[in-house]
Amino acid sequence: MTLALGCIADDYTGASDLANTLTRAGLRTVQTIGVPADDLALPEVDAVVVSLKSRSIEAGHAVTRSRAAERWLRGRGAGHVLFKICSTFDSTDAGNIGPVMDALRADSKDNIVLVTPAFPETGRTVYQGNLFVGSVPLNESPLKDHPLNPMHDSNLVRVLARQSTTKVGLVDLATLSRGTEAVRAKLAELARSGIGAAIVDAVFDRDLETIGQVALDHGLSVGASGIGLGLARALVAAGKAKSAAVNAVTSAAIGGPAACLAGSCSQATLRQIASAEKVMPVLHLDPERVIAGEDEAQRALAWAKERLGTGPILIASSSTPEQVAALQSRHGRDAAGHAIEQAMADIAEGLVRSGVRRLVVAGGETSGAVVDRLGIPGFLVGAEIAAGVPVLRAVGAGKGEMVLALKSGNFGGPEFFSDALALMP
Ligand SMILES: Nc1ncnc2c1ncn2[C@@H]1O[C@H](COP(=O)(O)OP(=O)(O)OP(=O)(O)O)[C@@H](O)[C@H]1O
Numbered sequence: 001m002t003l004a005l006g007c008i009a010d011d012y013t014g015a016s017d018l019a020n021t022l023t024r025a026g027l028r029t030v031q032t033i034g035v036p037a038d039d040l041a042l043p044e045v046d047a048v049v050v051s052l053k054s055r056s057i058e059a060g061h062a063v064t065r066s067r068a069a070e071r072w073l074r075g076r077g078a079g080h081v082l083f084k085i086c087s088t089f090d091s092t093d094a095g096n097i098g099p100v101m102d103a104l105r106a107d108s109k110d111n112i113v114l115v116t117p118a119f120p121e122t123g124r125t126v127y128q129g130n131l132f133v134g135s136v137p138l139n140e141s142p143l144k145d146h147p148l149n150p151m152h153d154s155n156l157v158r159v160l161a162r163q164s165t166t167k168v169g170l171v172d173l174a175t176l177s178r179g180t181e182a183v184r185a186k187l188a189e190l191a192r193s194g195i196g197a198a199i200v201d202a203v204f205d206r207d208l209e210t211i212g213q214v215a216l217d218h219g220l221s222v223g224a225s226g227i228g229l230g231l232a233r234a235l236v237a238a239g240k241a242k243s244a245a246v247n248a249v250t251s252a253a254i255g256g257p258a259a260c261l262a263g264s265c266s267q268a269t270l271r272q273i274a275s276a277e278k279v280m281p282v283l284h285l286d287p288e289r290v291i292a293g294e295d296e297a298q299r300a301l302a303w304a305k306e307r308l309g310t311g312p313i314l315i316a317s318s319s320t321p322e323q324v325a326a327l328q329s330r331h332g333r334d335a336a337g338h339a340i341e342q343a344m345a346d347i348a349e350g351l352v353r354s355g356v357r358r359l360v361v362a363g364g365e366t367s368g369a370v371v372d373r374l375g376i377p378g379f380l381v382g383a384e385i386a387a388g389v390p391v392l393r394a395v396g397a398g399k400g401e402m403v404l405a406l407k408s409g410n411f412g413g414p415e416f417f418s419d420a421l422a423l424m425p
């Protein structure tokens with residue numbers, strides 16, 4: 001297998017978002033969980049998205065894991081590697097976008113790296129280096145209350161410079177609108193002045209197409225699904241990947257019980273849970289009991305088992321920003337997050353043991369904990385439920401067929417849970 005594109009995603013929902021975008025743009029794509037084992041039988045593909053759970057871990061570990069993924073991808077012929085980060089640039093001053101970018105840039109020997117989280121289809125645009133979420137700057141968006149990495153600065157040139165050892169510059173929209181040669185000239189000028197990374201503005205898909213073409217001159221780029229779209233279209237246009245080749249993902253019904261788990265506390269997910277209450281039984285976990293080590297997972301499983309026979313159910317740990325802040329101040333951010341993620345993984349494992357083969361999970365960290373516990377090595381991409389969220393069919397799981405949807409916290413419409421289950425018969 002010679003890859004046209006290798007991707008390293010810093011969380012699992014982000015990986016499925018990217019795999020979805022690449023598939024829709026015509027690349028045969030597989031999403032793997034971690035660096036694939038040598039004996040994992042992968043189909044012939046144009047792109048592999050290696051999913052890591054490296055967004056919120058210690059920066060040194062994120063670097064080591066990302067480099068291992070990069071070595072695997074380059075070993076399969078990938079001439080270009082995309083480090084997939086969140087479209088809302090989720091990170092802290094300690095990383096992990098900057099440290100991972102610096103390490104991968106040292107490996108690729110690029111003098112400058114193009115960086116953009118723009119993903120216009122989901123309302124993420126970058127102008128003058130400032131990230132907008134819909135109509136508001138990042139620091140006024142719900143991301144200011146993110147439980148793990150609250151975002152308080154919209155200026156990505158500043159945000160990335162605080163995390164990286166290199167100087168960070170800007171390729172603005174005016175330059176971008178003048179086309180690929182203007183962008184190349186600007187990058188060369190920035191590189192001559194010792195700048196090693198450039199935030200690139202992008203508002204429309206056509207901007208991403210320009211970025212994709214220029215990025216292919218380099219060995220590495222950093223961004224969200226939008227730059228994935230640009231790279232995929234550039235690869236197809238250059239004849240390096242087969243246009244219109246789609247994954248042969250069967251849509252055959254799986255049947256049996258279905259369940260949803262929500263660990264995301266984003267406003268979008270809170271709205272989706274409220275809508276789900278109208279159409280399916282919903283159990284709200286008690287986070288205090290989870291952290292106290294009481295068997296909240298067993299209580300949830302007993303509750304679920306009584307209901308699974310009659311239709312889908314939803315189990316949520318999600319709380320409002322005020323409740324999350326109060327819990328974190330009592331127990332610490334990481335301890336609270338970790339305990340709840342592990343409870344979700346326990347519940348997912350119990351649900352699968354009870355026959356669930358259709359599972360929807362909301363939240364990137366939550367999805368990571370669940371998929372790891374289920375031991376699923378990879379996914380093929382099926383139908384698109386909402387922008388950035390596909391149906392995923394597990395490959396090589398050895399536990400029978402299973403379909404999942406891993407929803408990024410902020411993605412999906414109000415009826416997301418029902419929309420997902422409707423496409424997962
Ligand atoms: N009630 C709660 N109080 C505090 N933390 C919670 C609560 N419920 C869930 N969490 C934790 O909050 C974090 C949510 O992160 P997660 O990545 O799953 O969602 P997200 O950030 O909204 O999604 P994404 O990363 O896809 O944007 C997890 O660590 C989860 O365990």
Ligand SMILES: O=C(O)[C@@H](O)C(=O)CO
Pocket residue numbers: 011013014015017018085086087088224225364388408409
């Ligand atoms: O880019 C995004 O917003 C998502 O794919 C994601 O990474 C959220 O975790």
